[in-house]
Amino acid sequence: MRQEGTIAAIATPPGHGGVGIIRISGPDSHAILGRLFLPASPRFAGFRPRTLHRGRACDATGAPLDDVLAVAMPGPRTFTGEDVAEIHCHGGPAVLAAVLDAACARGAQLAGRGEFTRRAFLNGRMDLTQAEAVAEMIAAPAQGGLRLAQARLQGLLGARVAELRACLLDLRAQVCVAVDFPEDEVDCLAPEAFVAECDAVAAGVRGLLSAHQRGRCWQEGALVVLAGHVNAGKSSLMNALLGRRRAIVTDMPGTTRDFIEEPVQLAGLPVRLVDTAGLRDTGDIVEQEGVRISRDLVAQADLVLLVVDAAAGLGHAERELLRHVRDQHASAAQPARPAPSPQSAQSAQSVVPAGRVLVVLNKTDLAGGDGGAAAFQCPQEVEGCPCVGVSALRGLGVDELAVAARAMVLAGLGGAGSGGEPESGDIAPNLRQAQVLRRALDELDALMADVRAGVPYDLCSVRLDGACAVLSEITGETTPAEVLEHIFSSFCIGK
Template identity: 40%
Template sequence: MSHSAAVADQNAGYYRVDPGTRTSEADGCRFKGLTVNTETTIIAPATPPGEGGLAVVRLSGSSSESLLRRFFKPSGKFPSLDSHRLYHGNLVDTDGSLIDEVMAVLMRAPRTFTREDVAEIHCHGGPLIVQQILDLFITAGATLAQPGEFTLRAFLNGRIDLAQAEAVADLIHARSVSAQRVALNQLQGKLSQIIRIYHRQVVDLLALVEAHIDFLEEDISPPQPDVLCRSAEEIIEAIEKLLAGFNSGRMIHDGLRILLAGKPNVGKSSLLNCLLGESRAIVSPSAGTTRDTIEESLLLHDLPVRLIDTAGIRHTDDPVEQEGVRRAREKTGSADLVLLLINADQHPDQDDLLALDSCCEQKLLLVINKQDLSPPVQLSPPWSDYPQVFISAKYRQNIDGLIEAARDLVGLSGGADSGESVMLYERRHYQSLLQAKSCLQRFISGCRAGFGFELLALDLRDTLQSIGQITGETTPDQVLDRIFSQFCIGK
């Protein structure tokens, strides 16, 4: 069901659901794997499971206030509960038995996250207490929320669009300040504002084309192909600027995959241990100690990194070592950056060239290790053709310089540029904009080939379809289901 098929009527307080998307349940709507009964009141813990100082249990729906008043007894005498005010009191069972001393707040629609009546109970953070509260309200008629259902209701009620809904989960799972910042920008609607500008520009272009179709007999001069092409090219140029930042946004959001490569005994495992700050890999003077890949996650200068140590690449007759070399080559293709290590005190040999050959098509930083042993040798092509940095993994010399060189090489020297920057990082958004760009390019080709306005209008409608998938106006049901099913329960 598209966003336009389920729109919140804030005055009447119900969802208008398109008859073509309504299920046999008169009070609900259904995605592929997620049934949403919009008339029920849902409940779920809003805090993680386990023991803690406090826990929060959240309700959303038309019965939130009546259920709260049934079991919550304020410390003072209050004829009614003011909205958005925190009250102290006791939560009692159906027979009046005390469950817990709590704080409670009622938030009336529409000034809530879901734009429904919302109630929260702040109790002591014991799992038994939380379970008792859930059981109490579910027995009284509430329904346990499905994963992401609070955010889904906010989306269906027009509180947020689909891009903002995705940003809720991204903000929760952010592993760095930069990732938090780009997710927060998207949650605040900054990406959606840009998408709406594209949408409006395409609609304006479509209006020019369709005016000639609808009023053909009114002797209206047809729009000039050059004017139409120029307008479409301007939209494409704006889309390309946003697309250009996708790789940087993806690495900030998902993390950077860095692969350590080189012949045996150049210090790959020593560098892994140095960056991790612990002895994760065995280090030995014997060549070929690492036989398999080792992967570890860490945060380097506010950048999430997946670090991959590989077996040393060399000619060998050992079948186990051959398998390690094969796996090292296999991992190279999935890396965002390869750190190719060589020894500072030795001229590169045939095994070094073999290692270079295995990763020369990837983005590569030449790491010249063991600079502490002797003055470095002079490098010649092809080695001198690559960006390089000198380090000593054993003595942690110039490790900060290595990290900054790596960030510069992948275009992340400044992180997320500023609090005002908008960065594309969701692959779904990237694919939708690529489709929109392709539709506009087809439109331009049609204009120049003299196609009829009916065909040109189809290309522009396809463009709107692709753009609308980002904010949820034209998103297929299965995509909506996949997005919201990835949320945790209670959000």
Template identity: 50%
Template sequence: MLDPRHSQDTIAAIATPPGDGGVGIIRVSGPRALDIARRIFRPANPAFTDFLPYRLHYGHITDADGTELDDVLCAHMPGPRSYTGESLIEINCHGGRAVLGAVMQEALNLGARLAERGEFTYRAFMNGRMDLSQAEAVAEMIHAPTKAAMHLAQVKLSGLLGTRISELRARLEGLRAQMAVAVDFPDEELECLSPEELIDTVEGVRGEIAELLKAVDRTRAWREGALAVLAGRVNAGKSSLMNALLGRNRAIVTDQPGTTRDYLEETLNLDGLTIRLADTAGIRATDDAVEAAGLTMGRELMDRADLVLLLMDGTASVDRDTLDAARRTGPDKGLAVLNKADLDGFDESNGAPLADLGFETVAVSAKTGAGLDHLASRIRERILKEAGQPDPDELAPNARQAAVLAKADRELADLSGDADAGIPYDLLSVRLETACDVLAGITGEIAASDVLNSIFDSFCIGK
């Protein structure tokens, strides 16, 4: 758990992913960072006298006995113009685990301690280098599943979301000031805020909050990936289709019905859109408790899915179980897939009952790959039917920020209702203050320690 009382410690961490690589970076931040660098760095240039800010210096890292550990590039970023807002050293070593471990140990021996998760970014936040929305955007950049998700995180990292929230708060704070005048000087002939003006301003802020919340739904598929569920009768070819779309054997395929008893989930990238593809247990009546539990789980996945791929054996008529699943899913959320197009008995008219229900039907052969490109294209287009390509400048709050915005909106909705009912301004100001404080939780101006810890605990050690 991050503790502000330890903010004067010098911290160190390996900032690159674990494993062997060409380059590995060690980051040291805090009041002793520069002193540690001076003691372990031996410059290759005899004219070197000290670290020049924001410059890479070539040399060697040595241990306490003077033994060379690695040849490196080392840079010093003095505070407050560094990532953390304090003196920061970055050592670019070779990326072997032994090398990084040895260099890291020397930094620890000289007084640094191992950084906790997210502590570098936490210090940047505490030192005013970024607000909380920007700090969260750092984690979103690291975990972005697509290029579009990366751009959405970059917009927030630039500070635009924090600026928008600050503007909304400023408008509400202006109302608070006007209400305070009306309460403190009720008998004075001052230009006073009318209930109508109060409600107009509040509803204007609510309108902008609504737009931000709409962006959450519009961009969710790009930020988090979409869920596509394969459903249908046993032996319709769901596992074969999953393997064909993934381009490898992930699901077990046999002639025996009911091979998939649980569900499998794998990630598929369709032209920059991340799809979580789930293969569910085949639909059929069963007395097997394990298989029945798998079927229940499959129905729950279908309910949560962005798109349900109802798979049918194109060599046979549509069965009742598949029709029941189609009626429950509906054509807006479902795509009918007629499999086994490579077999002689295949007949596209077998999919007519689902077409009559309004389902789009795509014919494929999971065995030969026929129709797979068209199916992949339709999966992508159907999932993006509502969202479309995100605007490069779209402000899309994450789940935590959306919950905060929704809470503020509820408070403002109650405020408008109370104002319309003639509730006195001194009581209305309490709701207004609450809404302002809630919004401040997005930028971190007012944030509980448990909220901060939950956010920064999601970071990697070196960030």
């Protein structure tokens, strides 16, 4: 990705809107703006910094393109740290494309994905956690995720990581003294004190990992999987939760053969809701594959909604699914893990924790006989799992189901406070940052094991340096170039 030259891009979302913005950044941005901007005021004597000026944007021949507002912002006190110019046009695709073409005709180059934010990072305007937070602010699925992104954008996570790294650097200095002056009359770092200081940093890392687990669903959306026997009403329930017809509903068994994923909010909690193929023995090869994928998704889910026909009750397939979930959990090696998407179902290694199943007794209006849903008595538990009664077809009990599902997801992730929803200033690393933190924790655990085993301090310092270097990857001080490319290539163009 370029680090020099002047770049330009449309900074507002595609489509039609009242206002659209062309952003230009680089050493020639103000000159380019001056060449394509025709001021409306005869008293115009040049751009005043950070002041909107009205005029017309013109093409290379001088023909007017649009009535605009333009602003020039000198670096380094800009988003990118460079000279920046913006042109505020009417928000039509044709208008924006014409003005962008005019900027490029006068010397600007089309910006790549995330190139503005990458320049801000490279020019020291923000660390890598803040740069990632820019994209996360835009993509936040709910207010909880927005608060977490805001905290990272303010630099709170970077500051916390810097504190932990400073503790390790101080420990490194003490180790150097102990190694370089072993016979001098200086305080030597005792192994117990060495381990205690390492453990304090490790506790801080574990705290950040716990925060990631609690905040993950607010940033990425919790994975909630609808499972159950064919014709139990899973697709109808999905449509009811979405508030629109998304899944095909018929009386024919096996209608749903592949999973369907849709984003939705359950009582304010962002969720990736997945409808899966019905569980049953079948000779159809395609349906068999659908059932296998269903089981894989169940193994990944933050919550399984086990949909059961209220009149029929739990059958063999449902009981087998419950046993499958519990057996998988018993053999799980790591209960804390990142949330995979259904697209990576076959490679998932995580499983549903015990008790992460909510039994949904559907078709209560039919099971209640002549009295309908009002006459149906829903048990509090079924096979040790909490239970909710609904009629997906009539929309009865769906709101209560959403509230119960939200509570179970947050309880499983260790949510606390106001219903588990993040508050202003809460710090929670994203998935990449959590993966780096796990590597740092591995280094610290190995370091403490070496110290307890009596390994010489000069050898222990290698692992200490390794832990410091890993933590530096979070804020971008030592992040590999390929990781930076991956991060910024996921941004939208214009940001």
